[in-house]
Amino acid sequence: MNFLAHLHLSGSDHDIMMGNFIGDFVRGRNLKEQFEEGIAKGIELHRAIDEFTDTHAIVQQSKNRLRPKYRHYAGVIVDMFYDYYLAKNWSDYSDQPLEEYAQKFYSLTKNYNHILPERAKRLLVYMAQGNWLVNYGKTEGIHRALSGMASRTPFESKMEEAVNDLVEHDKEFEEEFRKFFPELRAFSANWLKER
Numbered sequence: 001m002n003f004l005a006h007l008h009l010s011g012s013d014h015d016i017m018m019g020n021f022i023g024d025f026v027r028g029r030n031l032k033e034q035f036e037e038g039i040a041k042g043i044e045l046h047r048a049i050d051e052f053t054d055t056h057a058i059v060q061q062s063k064n065r066l067r068p069k070y071r072h073y074a075g076v077i078v079d080m081f082y083d084y085y086l087a088k089n090w091s092d093y094s095d096q097p098l099e100e101y102a103q104k105f106y107s108l109t110k111n112y113n114h115i116l117p118e119r120a121k122r123l124l125v126y127m128a129q130g131n132w133l134v135n136y137g138k139t140e141g142i143h144r145a146l147s148g149m150a151s152r153t154p155f156e157s158k159m160e161e162a163v164n165d166l167v168e169h170d171k172e173f174e175e176e177f178r179k180f181f182p183e184l185r186a187f188s189a190n191w192l193k194e195r
Contacts, residue, residue, distance in 0.1 A: 087137030
């Protein structure tokens with residue numbers, strides 16, 4: 001899953017949300033030595049979400065549709081596609097308007113500047129300026145995000161072409177997302193409850 005899903009699955013605890021947000025920017029297992037408890041818990045949740053997603057049969061279906069053309073980038077693309085469906089159908093999953101949710105998150109990050117890894121700080125500048133969380137709900141927003149990622153990969157990924165696959169197989173990808181996401185929400189809620 002990509003940024004919007006990770007944030008949404010964090011619940012209302014700000015520390016957990018910020019930990020989940022920086023999950024991809026943090027290495028190592030000694031999280032409680034590096035961060036306060038809530039931040040460490042958010043990073044652990046991020047990793048649990050990634051593992052659950054990467055091994056799920058429905059997600060594999062989505063990846064398999066893309067794998068012949070995009071090979072190991074298929075997973076990255078599916079993460080982006082699923083954020084597209086979450087943003088596009090946001091009112092099915094949240095009572096708070098997406099624009100308001102996104103602006104609150106961008107504001108919240110200012111309170112956590114001291115714990116943000118440098119790469120996360122740099123990314124946040126572009127994320128807020130381009131309002132990524134809202135623009136994920138538009139095909140042009142996803143195209144821009146995937147093209148940006150393609151330009152930063154050391155190898156040819158063709159990710160800038162993936163929006164064509166999104167449009168062509170929209171029905172299948174959305175159906176897979178709608179089956180998978182409630183399971184992921186339940187998994188994340190249980191994970192948080194148990195900890």
